[in-house]
Amino acid sequence: xxxxxxxxxxxxxxxxxxxxxxxxxxxxxxxxxxxxxxxxxxxxxxxxxxxxxxxxxxxxxxxxxxxxxxxxxxxxxxxxxxxxxxxxxxxxxxxxxxxxxxxxxxxxxxxxxxxxxxxxxxxxxxxxxxxxxxxxxxxxxxxxxxxxxxxxxxxxxxxxxxxxxxxxxxxxxxxxxxxxxxxxxxxxxxxxxxxxxxxxxxxxxxxxxxxxxxxxxxxxxxxxxxxxxxxxxxxxxxxxxxxxxxxxxxxxxxxxxxxxxxxxxxxxxxxxxxxxxxxxxxxxxxxxxxxxxxxxxxxxxxxxxxxxxxxxxxxxxxxxxxxxxxxxxxxxxxxxxxxxxxxxxxxxxxxxxxxxxxxxxxxxxxxxxxxxxxxxxxxxxxxxxxxxxxxxxxxxxxxxxxxxxxxxxxxxxxxxxxxxxxxxxxxxxxxxxxxxxxxxxx
Amino acid sequence: xxxxxxxxxxxxxxxxxxxxxxxxxxxxxxxxxxxxxxxxxxxxxxxxxxxxxxxxxxxxxxxxxxxxxxxxxxxxxxxxxxxxxxxxxxxxxxxxxxxxxxxxxxxxxxxxxxxxxxxxxxxxxxxxxxxxxxxxxxxxxxxxxxxxxxxxxxxxxxxxxxxxxxxxxxxxxxxxxxxxxxxxxxxxxxxxxxxxxxxxxxxxxxxxxxxxxxxxxxxxxxxxxxxxxxxxxxxxxxxxxxxxxxxxxxxxxxxxxxxxxxxxxxxxxxxxxxxxxxxxxxxxxxxxxxxxxxxxxxxxxxxxxxxxxxxxxxxxxxxxxxxxxxxxxxxxxxxxxxxxxxxxxxxxxxxxxxxxxxxxxxxxxxxxxxxxxxxxxxxxxxxxxxxxxxxxxxxxxxxxxxxxxxxxxxxxxxxxxxxxxxxxxxxxxxxxxxxxxxxxxx
Numbered sequence: 001x002x003x004x005x006x007x008x009x010x011x012x013x014x015x016x017x018x019x020x021x022x023x024x025x026x027x028x029x030x031x032x033x034x035x036x037x038x039x040x041x042x043x044x045x046x047x048x049x050x051x052x053x054x055x056x057x058x059x060x061x062x063x064x065x066x067x068x069x070x071x072x073x074x075x076x077x078x079x080x081x082x083x084x085x086x087x088x089x090x091x092x093x094x095x096x097x098x099x100x101x102x103x104x105x106x107x108x109x110x111x112x113x114x115x116x117x118x119x120x121x122x123x124x125x126x127x128x129x130x131x132x133x134x135x136x137x138x139x140x141x142x143x144x145x146x147x148x149x150x151x152x153x154x155x156x157x158x159x160x161x162x163x164x165x166x167x168x169x170x171x172x173x174x175x176x177x178x179x180x181x182x183x184x185x186x187x188x189x190x191x192x193x194x195x196x197x198x199x200x201x202x203x204x205x206x207x208x209x210x211x212x213x214x215x216x217x218x219x220x221x222x223x224x225x226x227x228x229x230x231x232x233x234x235x236x237x238x239x240x241x242x243x244x245x246x247x248x249x250x251x252x253x254x255x256x257x258x259x260x261x262x263x264x265x266x267x268x269x270x271x272x273x274x275x276x277x278x279x280x281x282x283x284x285x286x287x288x289x290x291x292x293x294x295x296x297x298x299x300x301x302x303x304x305x306x307x308x309x310x311x312x313x314x315x316x317x318x319x320x321x322x323x324x325x326x327x328x329x330x331x332x333x334x335x336x337x338x339x340x341x342x343x344x345x346x347x348x349x350x351x352x353x354x355x356x357x358x359x360x361x362x363x364x365x366x367x368x369x370x371x372x373x374x375x376x377x378x379x380x381x382x383x384x385x386x387x388x389x390x391x392x393x394x395x396x397x398x399x400x401x402x403x404x405x406x407x408x409x410x411x412x413x414x415x416x417x418x419x420x421x422x423x424x425x426x427x428x429x430x431x432x433x434x435x436x437x438x439x440x441x442x
Numbered sequence: 443x444x445x446x447x448x449x450x451x452x453x454x455x456x457x458x459x460x461x462x463x464x465x466x467x468x469x470x471x472x473x474x475x476x477x478x479x480x481x482x483x484x485x486x487x488x489x490x491x492x493x494x495x496x497x498x499x500x501x502x503x504x505x506x507x508x509x510x511x512x513x514x515x516x517x518x519x520x521x522x523x524x525x526x527x528x529x530x531x532x533x534x535x536x537x538x539x540x541x542x543x544x545x546x547x548x549x550x551x552x553x554x555x556x557x558x559x560x561x562x563x564x565x566x567x568x569x570x571x572x573x574x575x576x577x578x579x580x581x582x583x584x585x586x587x588x589x590x591x592x593x594x595x596x597x598x599x600x601x602x603x604x605x606x607x608x609x610x611x612x613x614x615x616x617x618x619x620x621x622x623x624x625x626x627x628x629x630x631x632x633x634x635x636x637x638x639x640x641x642x643x644x645x646x647x648x649x650x651x652x653x654x655x656x657x658x659x660x661x662x663x664x665x666x667x668x669x670x671x672x673x674x675x676x677x678x679x680x681x682x683x684x685x686x687x688x689x690x691x692x693x694x695x696x697x698x699x700x701x702x703x704x705x706x707x708x709x710x711x712x713x714x715x716x717x718x719x720x721x722x723x724x725x726x727x728x729x730x731x732x733x734x735x736x737x738x739x740x741x742x743x744x745x746x747x748x749x750x751x752x753x754x755x756x757x758x759x760x761x762x763x764x765x766x767x768x769x770x771x772x773x774x775x776x777x778x779x780x781x782x783x784x785x786x787x788x789x790x791x792x793x794x795x796x797x798x799x800x801x802x803x804x805x806x807x808x809x810x811x812x813x814x815x816x817x818x819x820x821x822x823x824x825x826x827x828x829x830x831x832x833x834x835x836x837x838x839x840x841x842x843x844x845x846x847x848x849x850x851x852x853x854x855x856x857x858x859x860x861x862x863x864x865x866x867x868x869x870x871x872x873x874x875x876x877x878x879x880x881x882x883x884x
Contacts, residue, residue: 062504064687069539091804092539097511097564099533103613122539122562123806124842150884169804171545173884177877180869189848192865193801193841199880203872214874221881245506359635362533362611364565399635400566400842406631423634427622430645432656435619438641439663442592442615 006081010229011039013331022080023141025148025219027227035331036229037269038080042276045077050278057244061095071095072132072237078273079133079233087140089170093128094237096120098245098392101361104373108380109387114251115363116242119398123165123190125158125366126263126396129238130231135166137230138222142172150175150197152216153224154208156183157320158397161190163224168194175221177201177208227327232266239270242392243280250274250284252389255376257368257396258288258297258343259321261332267394268335284392286341287385288332289375291316291351294323297332301343305333317348317367317405317414320397342384346374348416352409355399356421364399364406448523452671453481455773464522465583467590467661469669477773478671479711480522484718487519492720499686503537513537513683514574514676520715521575521675529582531612535570536679538562540687540834543803546815550822551829556693557805558684561840565632567808568705568838569604571680572673577608579672580664584614592617592639594658595666596650598625599762600839603632605666610636617663619643619650669769674708681712684834685722692716692726694831697818699810699838700730700739700785701763703774709836710777726834728783729827730774731817733758733793736765739774743785747775759790759809759847759856762839784826788816790858794851797841798863806841806848 010026012018014034020026022038029036048056060074067073067085071094076083097117105113118126135151142148150173153163160176167174174196178188182204191198201208209225216223224231243250250271258264267286274280290298294313300306310325326332335341346354354377355370365373372393379385399406408414410422428434452468454460456476462468464480471478502516509515509527513536518527539559547555560568577593584590592615595605602618609616616638620630624646633640643650651667658665666673685692692713700706709728716722732740736755742748752767768774777783788796796819797812807815814835821827841848850856852864870876 058504058506060504061506062500062502064500064503064540064683065689069687091541092559092562095537097534098506099564099611117534117564120534120562120564122541122559122804124840150881165804165806167804168802169541175881175884178867185849185853185867186845188867189845189852190806192852192867193798193806193848194804195802195865197881197884198865198867199877200867200869201872201877202870207872211872211874211877215877215881218878220884241506245511247507356635360610360637362564362607362609362636364607364632364635398566398842400840403628403631403845406635407627410631410634411627423637423640425620425627425630425634425640425642427642428644430643430649430653432653435641435643435653435657436660439592439617439639439657442617442639442662 003076003081006041006044006077008038008040008081010036013037022137023144023146025146025222027223035227035328038229038233040078040273045277053277053279054248066090066092070132071241072129072234075237075240079237080137083136083140087136087143089135089139089166090132091122091128091165091169093121093132094241098242099363101358103361104357108377110380110391111388112390114392115358115395116238116392117363117395118238119366119395123161124398124401125162126235126238127158127162130234131162131166133234134224134228134230135170135172138172139170147220148222149173149220151222151224152177152212154178154212156187159224160196164191164194164196167196173197175199177212179204179208226260226262232262232269235263235266236270238394239267240274243274248280250280250282251392253285253287253385253391254394255287255289255372255391256394257318257321257371258290258332259294259323259326261297261326261328264288265328265331265335268339271339283339286336286339287375287379288336288341288343289372290343290345291318291321291371292345292347294321295345296324296326297329298343298345318351318371321368321371342379344375344379346371349418350374352414352417353420356409356419360421365395366397366399366402367405368397369393369395445518445523448483448486448519450480450482450523452478455479464579465586465588467588467664469665477669477770480671480675482520482715487719495719495721496690508532508534512574514571514679517679517682521679522579525578525582529578529585531577531581531608532574533564533570533607533611535563535574536683540684541805543800545803546799550819552822552833553830554832556834557800557837558680558834559805559837560680561808561837565603565607566840566843567600567604568677568680569600572676573604573608575676576666576670576672577612577614580614581612589662590664591615591662593664593666594619594654596620596647596654598629601666601668602638606633606636606638609638615639617641619654621646621650668702668704674704674711677705677708678712680836681709682716685716690722692722692724693834695727695729695827695833696836697729697731697814697833698836699760699763699813700732700774701736701765701768703739703768703770706730707770707773707777710781713781725781728778728781729817729821730778730783730785731814732785732787733760733763733813734787734789736763737787738766738768739771740785740787760793760813763810763813784821786817786821788813791860792816794856794859795862798851798861802863807837808839808841808844809847810839811835811837
């Protein structure tokens with residue numbers, strides 16, 4: 001049975017009935033303006049027994065050649081089945097370590113605590129998982145004659161890094177829109193190095209978003225923003241790979257940081273598909289973690305998800321989730337309800353200390369992962385996450401992308417952060433006695 | 443057949459006949475002061491057919507659980523066979539992408555050009571491959587009652603990052619020696635975050651080396667420096683995984699950057715073992731690449747390897763290989779002779795431009811990988827590497843560890859570098875016509 005025996009298409013996520021081919025250049029439902037999602041033919045996928053999917057996924061995990069050496073494309077039929085293997089643009093994303101944190105687990109009274117390290121990845125963040133699907137889809141559209149000249153986004157961080165790297169690999173031009181004087185060259189050096197056309201505009205971030213949306217109405221420019229549902233198809237593989245890592249025994253809880261909430265939606269979509277196809281039988285609970293300074297979902301959760309009140313997000317160390325009006329709010333709420341989910345927040349001090357605590361066990365966490373770990377600590381303290389639980393945390397980026405955060409923490413110079421785990425160098429004269437003295441307690 | 447049916451031990455690499463158990467705390471041959479190497483029982487390993495090794499390695503590559511989810515420990519019998527699986531300290535190193543550079547290959551007239559991206563790794567460099575073996579060996583020694591209280595190194599870069607991360611995961615104290623005021627906190631933030639005891643000493647780097655060697659004469663402190671032969675056992679797996687990626691058809695040439703030359707020695711050791719056990723039948727040629735400002739091996743090569751004249755290395759962008767007196771010179775020369783090898787150098791401008799050229803295909807190379815790519819360009823131009831060759835380049839670290847190098851290149855501010863591929867942002871007013879104009883050629 002070949003992967004092209006299965007078919008996926010766009011469907012309106014609001015259920016208005018709109019469908020379209022994945023070859024269409026379309027971002028939102030033209031009938032009701034809802035977000036789109038990629039809908040799979042679950043009945044057809046069910047014709048393959050669950051054990052056969054597990055066998056196939058395990059075998060492909062052992063591939064050393066692309067496309068199946070990619071953790072995402074090893075699940076080809078579940079991602080974009082009719083995409084020909086030759087149109088896949090992969091940098092070898094996915095198949096990342098599941099790093100246990102046994103000491104933190106013991107201190108919190110958990111049965112296990114594992115970090116799914118999505119940042120040990122070609123461009124250093126989980127965005128690779130989704131971007132491989134989007135850029136592959138663009139390559140396929142171009143091969144089928146859809147006149148796409150370039151792919152564009154307005155992003156100052158991980159999204160533009162991933163977009164430009166995958167486009168560079170594919171030989172497709174990429175364009176990044178950013179506000180002049182608001183972003184340093186070091187934040188943008190990945191797209192610059194990967195040959196993106198970087199436009200530095202005399203406006204703010206909202207102005208960039210507006211312009212990118214105007215320009216991409218010209219169908220020759222494809223829009224790679226966070227509402228693009230192709231990216232969700234790659235990101236949902238995080239859930240699948242996590243279950244595979246755990247021999248298809250899902251954890252009791254998954255904790256994930258949330259900004260625009262596409263990531264939380266993707267996680268739920270991955271679990272739903274595994275449940276539908278019988279690869280797992282238990283539904284984990286999901287906890288979405290937000291920075292206290294950008295917490296619209298926390299506020300909505302406290303009101304029973306009755307509404308979302310957009311807010312002005314304040315400046316937070318967790319800069320990638322500094323978002324006051326999340327585009328995937330409705331999708332995420334649906335997932336949270338389906339997975340008996342909760343939402344918790346972390347202050348600047350909580351997120352920085354939780355990140356540093358995990359680092360003491362050999363990882364190197366980004367501030368967003370710190371938000372998830374800080375929220376976890378509180379949920380355990382509150383009894384929401386019961387002692388003895390098996391918990392997985394989605395780590396979204398490599399700490400190497402955040403040197404100022406790490407240095408500032410250990411220098412004790414981060415605003416509003418009391419560094420509990422700081423570990424500054426020890427100044428010593430250069431003689432043997434001094435050194436022996438400094439090590440006498442080891 | 444269990445992994446413990448095979449045995450490895452220390453042997454003097456100068457052939458003086460010294461042997462010792464891998465449980466000994468020993469760094470150099472006590473009889474002749476030569477470097478040690480880990481010697482495997484090749485006859486015993488040969489009792490397993492080559493096809494069975496390939497099958498076993500492929501199957502383990504598909505593991506999602508440690509230890510075999512590690513690219514290094516998937517080759518357990520070839521690395522440290524008698525080490526119990528329970529003593530393995532792994533962060534999920536190895537099993538990294540082999541990234542094709544098809545445009546650069548076409549421009550150079552090569553049949554293929556692939557980067558083995560060893561920096562897509564937990565701590566961001568190839569040092570992880572070796573450090574997992576060293577720290578696992580220490581955990582095992584401690585379990586057997588060898589009184590090791592901590593592991594120490596004098597390093598300002600990737601080695602201290604890897605040492606501290608693996609020790610943190612194992613709960614073993616680590617100690618890093620460094621010269622005060624010579625190293626910024628951002629260069630040291632990985633060991634600091636991973637809880638190493640970082641000693642900032644009132645001396646220079648040589649002074650640190652001297653002190654760490656004195657202190658580690660106390661057997662309670664284990665020395666993790668670059669002459670430690672346990673690390674070579676992990677690093678040699680780069681060669682094995684590369685051949686596995688290529689369906690056991692070795693490339694015609696492997697290009698690798700060289701400083702202390704342990705890495706080049708390890709590469710050769712991996713190929714030798716595969717040849718001995720029949721997994722490959724062809725001997726690739728090896729090219730070691732050095733920065734022109736730290737090129738003692740280049741000079742020695744030009745004299746037919748008759749001698750090594752230690753030199754004062756000059757400051758180079760390729761800071762990790764800024765070494766004038768390589769500790770593994772003799773080992774590396776033996777390998778180069780066995781693999782019909784060559785040595786080439788790259789200037790600052792050549793290494794920076796070659797790195798930027800590769801980045802245009804979606805990677806994000808470190809300056810040392812730039813040295814290898816720059817040397818490759820010259821070897822092709824000279825006809826040493828023939829057109830039509832299949833070439834692999836060992837990429838040693840993630841470019842995210844070198845933001846100043848990347849930013850400086852695209853700003854055109856690196857000393858002695860003429861940036862041929864710089865791609866600075868384009869300043870524009872925030873209106874649709876200006877943006878359309880800037881994209882009209884796409």
